[in-house]
Amino acid sequence: MAKLPIFATERLILREVTEADATAYEKNFVDYEIISQLASVVPWPYPPGGVLDFIRHQIVPRQGNDRWVWGIFLKEQPSEIIGVVDLWRTGTPENxxxxxxxxxxxxxxxxxxxxxxxxxxFDVLGFEKLCFSNAVGNKRSRRVKEKTGAQFLRIEPGTFVSASYTEREIWELTRDRWREFKSRQT
Ligand SMILES: CC(C)(COP(=O)(O)OP(=O)(O)OC[C@H]1O[C@@H](n2cnc3c(N)ncnc32)[C@H](O)[C@@H]1OP(=O)(O)O)[C@@H](O)C(=O)NCCC(=O)NCCS
Structure with a gap:
């Protein structure tokens, strides 16, 4: 039984990631333009077989327990994972x-x-607030936060795969702020 709900939006299906997604995940993810933006815990060069290992050991056993990882699929191309949104309970500080x-x-x-x-x-998992982070200079990631109601809090030191990034932005989204933001969208 799926441990995660499946969501459908206008263009997308969001569903759990399984080992069967490893090949497409690797194809779309193992790209320095993506991985360079991520926290320095992610290895680069990315090891062969690393995606399958990550799905098998970091996603599947934790899925629906303390971690919720949705694959992003286009409705017009529903068998190919093109991205991921990953949530986790214990902030590092981000969730x-x-x-x-x-x-x-x-x-x-x-x-x-x-x-x-x-x-x-907010509604099902019961988070009262979520913390987000991105490298100072990762304008796309920052923009997604701005467009989805998050509040910028501060800049602090941070290490990323790209050593050219030395600071991170910390953002917060509370349940109340999310509800208020959404009510303004409609
Ligand atoms: C961050 C990421 C997920 C954004 O995905 P996306 O689907 O392109 O995001 P969206 O299209 O919803 O929004 C991107 C916004 O950034 C804007 N943008 C794009 N390039 C930009 C740039 N160079 N400077 C400023 N804004 C830029 C876009 O115009 C868009 O804003 P708009 O809708 O107001 O025009 C994607 O770029 C990515 O995977 N990056 C590498 C990995 C990464 O950075 N992950 C996050 C780590 S914190």
């Missing part, structure tokens, strides 16, 4: 990560994906 294959950037896809997941986090 969410995301990536999208480069050819899909700039079309509003991540913004669209984030909406049902924020609803689920």
């Amino acid at each position: 969410r990560g995301f990536w999208l294959g480069r050819r899909y950037w700039g079309k509003g896809i991540m913004t669209e994906a984030v909406f049902p997941i924020m609803d689920y986090a």
Whole structure:
């Protein structure tokens, strides 16, 4: 039985990630333009077989327990995972990560994906607030946060795969702020 609900938005299906997604995940994810933006815990060069290992050991056993990882699929191409939204309970300090294959950037896809997941986090998982983070200079990620109601808090030191990033932005989204933001959208 699926441990995660499936969400459908205008253009997307969001569903759990399984080992069967490893090949497409690797194709769309293993790209320095993506991985360079991520926290320095992510290895680069990315090891062969690393995606399957990550799905098998970091996603599947934790899925629906303390971690919720949705794959992003286009309705018009529903068998290929093109990105991920990842939520986790214990903030590091952030509680969410995301990536999208480069050819899909700039079309509003991540913004669209984030909406049902924020609803689920606040309404079903019971988060009262979520913390987000991005490298200072990662304008796309910052923009997704701005477009989905998050509040910028501060800048602090941070280490990323790209050593050119040395600071991170910390953002917060509370349940009340999310509800208020959504009520202004309609
Ligand atoms: C961050 C990421 C998920 C964004 O996904 P996306 O689907 O392209 O995001 P959206 O299209 O919803 O929004 C991107 C916004 O950034 C804007 N943007 C794009 N390039 C930009 C730039 N160079 N400077 C400023 N804004 C930029 C877009 O115009 C868009 O805003 P708009 O809708 O107001 O025009 C994607 O770029 C990605 O996977 N990046 C690499 C991994 C990553 O950074 N993950 C997050 C780590 S914190």
